[in-house]
Amino acid sequence: MSKLETNTIDTISGSNTLTLGSSNLSTINMASGVSPGTGMGKVLQVVHGSTSTETNIQSTTYADTTLSASITPSSTSSKVLILISQQGRLRLFSTAELNSEMRILRDSTVIYTKGVTLNTRSGTGDGGANDHGSSVAIQYLDSPNTTSQITYKTQGKVDTTTPNNARVTFQLTSSNNSATGSSEITLMEVSA
């Protein structure tokens, strides 16, 4: 074991390729807290979460949609790129307009809010309900400034539950006319 102390490694004249190790090199470690610099690899880790639990929210108060994922950043300077694809359906039993909101939380802190508006389509659902199904896509770059484990999750609500029990359903498991399926969240730790 020997230790090399220097501040620059460069190629020899006439070459533009710098190679570290040979075929038996399998791991290069950096000290804790060290971040790759300009031009080096930026994505440090990727975490994925999904849910297929049908969640009906008939409330003007935000509630969990069951979509979440946790990550532990390796550096306080890292950013977390959040990619969300969430299946949702707005439903009301009148021709009024219904609005819904989704938001992302980092632990208990709200970091992003997105509004969704229903375009009324008369009588497309069960019992003549007006349904609007879609996949909501959100990309958000967060700066959590921590090396502790953090959990990202989504919440949803409707702006009114009247008339007639307006609601939003995430991860719908059965319907004739609306988006169904699982929702996904991907977290990518990106070095600063």
Place this chain on the structure above:
Amino acid sequence: MIIDAINKINPNAEVVVRGNNIDTCEIEWLNGTTPISKEDIKAMIPTVEQELKDAETKKINDKATAKSKLKALGLTDDEVEALQG
């Protein structure tokens, strides 16, 4: 279906239902809504199921009736189909 049964019992309920199995789902009551027992919700589900079936049947029957009335007015099958989308 669970939330429809809840609405049948309390039309003003503010509630979140996670899961679609009455025995295993998580129900969160919000904004002061008085909780309803799962037993009471379960008992209401057959009624709601029947109402949905009836509504679907009515929709089909109404469509057939409308079609026959339009044909009686002289519209062709293609014209009726075009109207019904």
